[in-house]
Amino acid sequence: MIDLQECRKEIDVIDKEILRLFEKRMKVCEDVAEYKIHTGKQVLDPKREQDKLDVLKNQAHGSFNSLGAQELFQQIMAISRKRQYQLLTKNGVGTERNYKMVDELPLKDVNVVFQGVEGAYSYAAMRAYFPEEINSYHVKTFRAAMEEVAFGKADYAVLPIENSTEGIVTDIYDLLTEYQLYIVGEQGVRVQHVLLGLPGVTVDEIDTVYSHPQALAQCKHYLEEHPSWKTVKAENTAASAKRIKEEQKRNQAAIASRAAGELYGLSILAENICHNDQNVTRFIIVSSKPIYEKNAGKISVCFELPHASGTLYHMLSHFIYNSLSMTKIESRPIPGQNWKYRFFVDFEGNLEDPAVKNALRGLEAEAIGVRVLGNYGQQEEI
Numbered sequence: 194m195i196d197l198q199e200c201r202k203e204i205d206v207i208d209k210e211i212l213r214l215f216e217k218r219m220k221v222c223e224d225v226a227e228y229k230i231h232t233g234k235q236v237l238d239p240k241r242e243q244d245k246l247d248v249l250k251n252q253a254h255g256s257f258n259s260l261g262a263q264e265l266f267q268q269i270m271a272i273s274r275k276r277q278y279q280l281l282t283k284n285g286v287g288t289e290r291n292y293k294m295v296d297e298l299p300l301k302d303v304n305v306v307f308q309g310v311e312g313a314y315s316y317a318a319m320r321a322y323f324p325e326e327i328n329s330y331h332v333k334t335f336r337a338a339m340e341e342v343a344f345g346k347a348d349y350a351v352l353p354i355e356n357s358t359e360g361i362v363t364d365i366y367d368l369l370t371e372y373q374l375y376i377v378g379e380q381g382v383r384v385q386h387v388l389l390g391l392p393g394v395t396v397d398e399i400d401t402v403y404s405h406p407q408a409l410a411q412c413k414h415y416l417e418e419h420p421s422w423k424t425v426k427a428e429n430t431a432a433s434a435k436r437i438k439e440e441q442k443r444n445q446a447a448i449a450s451r452a453a454g455e456l457y458g459l460s461i462l463a464e465n466i467c468h469n470d471q472n473v474t475r476f477i478i479v480s481s482k483p484i485y486e487k488n489a490g491k492i493s494v495c496f497e498l499p500h501a502s503g504t505l506y507h508m509l510s511h512f513i514y515n516s517l518s519m520t521k522i523e524s525r526p527i528p529g530q531n532w533k534y535r536f537f538v539d540f541e542g543n544l545e546d547p548a549v550k551n552a553l554r555g556l557e558a559e560a561i562g563v564r565v566l567g568n569y570g571q572q573e574e575i
């Protein structure tokens with residue numbers, strides 16, 4: 194019978210030796226980093242890594258060990274790169290970004306655009322984020338709001354990016370990759386939908402309900418209780434309330450906010466119609482300037498991956514290895530490239546943090562089309 198204790202003793206001796214060799218290898222990698230600091234050579238050398246893996250795979254005995262050797266050395270080389278990125282950052286090599294730190298964002302007397310009409314949740318988000326005097330106006334579509342900022346007509350746009358019941362607003366993610374704009378702030382708004390109709394109307398008279406598709410989805414359980422109702426998509430919740438007021442039809446209702454009901458003189462026919470009573474929408478504040486506040490604590494990035502196995506794992510390892518806490522990951526299809534995806538990651542940190550600099554350096558060297566979408570802080574939810 195084999196003695197387990199004996200085996201473990203032997204493993205301990207081998208591991209000690211592996212550790213000694215690992216540290217010896219890492220020391221050499223530090224010399225490589227020094228060479229790269231002086232010559233400007235890129236840390237990642239994919240050809241050298243592939244050649245090494247091919248040799249080691251062949252030197253290993255049997256297919257199981259061959260695969261194991263490949264995985265082991267992929268990890269060792271990834272760690273070696275992370276150490277090199279760290280040393281490059283420490284030596285101040287190529288850390289400049291176009292981002293500029295500011296004490297506080299200018300929030301007064303600025304031009305702010307939102308999508309929708311007054312009474313929309315975007316309007317509420319804007320009022321909460323910009324409590325002082327501003328010049329605000331609205332446009333019909335998310336794209337139009339992005340363009341106002343891109344062409345310098347507005348300093349900021351306020352756009353919904355995610356709802357806690359229905360998930361991300363995909364159009365905004367796609368527009369963020371299309372336009373070179375930056376997220377500079379975030380505002381959460383509790384969204385409590387009501388059913389609005391003309392004054393004096395009762396729920397039994399309703400047969401058509403207007404609202405934004407997100408709001409219709411957030412109230413789908415309530416709507417399922419009224420299967421005969423026709424639902425009609427509108428560009429936003431407040432615009433649907435406005436329509437009920439303008440068309441003066443007793444059979445029509447809108448799903449919108451209480452504030453929109455007050456603005457357009459409508460009655461509340463039903464309350465709490467969203468099945469999630471913690472229904473919150475997150476809005477982003479977008480600017481054409483790459484600025485961030487000195488106490489900003491959240492970063493959004495996006496990137497594409499090289500088409501190889503394990504690449505997402507390796508990209509995320511840059512956050513993990515630098516002890517950065519990831520708060521969100523999303524993916525969106527890349528237009529024109531079926532089954533390829535762009536990833537969006539949010540994580541905690543400030544662009545000034547060395548850990549953030551290391552992680553971004555690694556990500557930028559190893560992923561494709563990396564963009565830092567913004568470094569910003571969250572305003573208290575309203």
Ligand SMILES: C=C(O[C@@H]1C=C(C(=O)O)C=C[C@H]1O)C(=O)O
Pocket residue numbers: 222225236237238239241242245269270271273274
């Ligand atoms: C050590 C180097 O840097 C990186 C890490 C490698 C490794 O650990 O073997 C190989 C190639 C580079 O991607 C190098 O360039 O030789």
